[in-house]
Amino acid sequence: MTSDIANYLYLDGTIVKEEIIGVGGAGIVVNQGGYAFKIPRISKLSEIDGVPVHDRILDHNEDNYNELAVAIMSFKHEKAIYKRLGDHPGIIRCYNVDSEEPSIQMPLMNGDLRQHLGEIRLKRSRQLFWLLQLARTMAFAHTKRVIICDFRLDNIVYDDDMNIRLIDFSESSLMHLEWDLKGCDKYGFSILTDIGQFGAVMFEIITGQHSSGGSDDLASTGNTSVNKRGMAGFYYREMLDQGICIGWGS
Incomplete structure (x- = not known):
């Protein structure tokens, strides 16, 4: 060998x-x-x-x-x-x-979220703040007719003030400015796949666990096991309760 x-x-x-x-x-x-x-x-x-x-x-x-x-x-x-x-x-x-x-x-940034979440458990307020930030950034990218395509914790970095930013758009798709946000690119990616990937990122930020994509997976938080779909729904409702409007549109 x-x-x-x-x-x-x-x-x-x-x-x-x-x-x-x-x-x-x-x-x-x-x-x-x-x-x-x-x-x-x-x-x-x-x-x-x-x-x-x-x-x-x-x-x-x-x-x-x-x-x-x-x-x-x-x-x-x-x-x-x-x-x-x-x-x-x-x-x-x-x-x-x-x-x-x-x-x-x-x-230069301090690191990516996958590394960070492996080292520390976030407070709920920080989780919600980051999820709102990510949702707004994703919506902004879509208004610019960009499909992110590779939305994951490794491609989210943070600075000294714990502000987060998306990096690495090498796999992203640049659509025509006249695109109506419907349909997909030549590889099958769309704003819906971005939203799906955002859901996986949401799960990982909330639970600190890697998402396997199964709807029956359970996420352990302390001594309580909570269905991850229910947890994601809770955070989504909390974002809405704060009057956050995430508008995907022209």
Whole structure:
């Protein structure tokens, strides 16, 4: 059985030596100069069974150049979505949205909600505040004709003041501005799939447990077992009681 060691690379082929704070399907996020930089996820073997592999910069004739081309297209797509969404308190800011460079420069955040919820139990007031924030942000994205498609705790980050923001729109769909919010994109995603994913996020924030999607699952809160559908309904009613109007419309 062979043992391989790979390094992540910048576009010029040099090895990423900065702190890596996130790894996704198309990109990695590094801590660079006080900012979080998302760059294409390009890797290269550096060692096989303890034997160093000759290190050289990326060659356009190599197979991994195709990987690079796909990554660059993905970044252009994601930047177009950030540009459409603009500046919103519930969405991470992309500082270099007008740059042609395949990178996304963002403020450094403290972590994502999946990590945070694994370490601490939230007060109900904080849960409700975050759910309202997320619902409003999702509704805003829909008014901009963006389907989020990948709404999950890993893609929600928080800052020092415990404000949360959505990140990573690489899987999102940019619909025509004339879209009437009906139907779905070419992959089958719609505002209804976003709302369904939001329901799973709601369950995880309320219970601290990972949602498996089964309607009969029970969520244990203290010494009481509560049906998760009932808990979600309780929070939804409480949002309505506070006079919150989440309007999906034009």
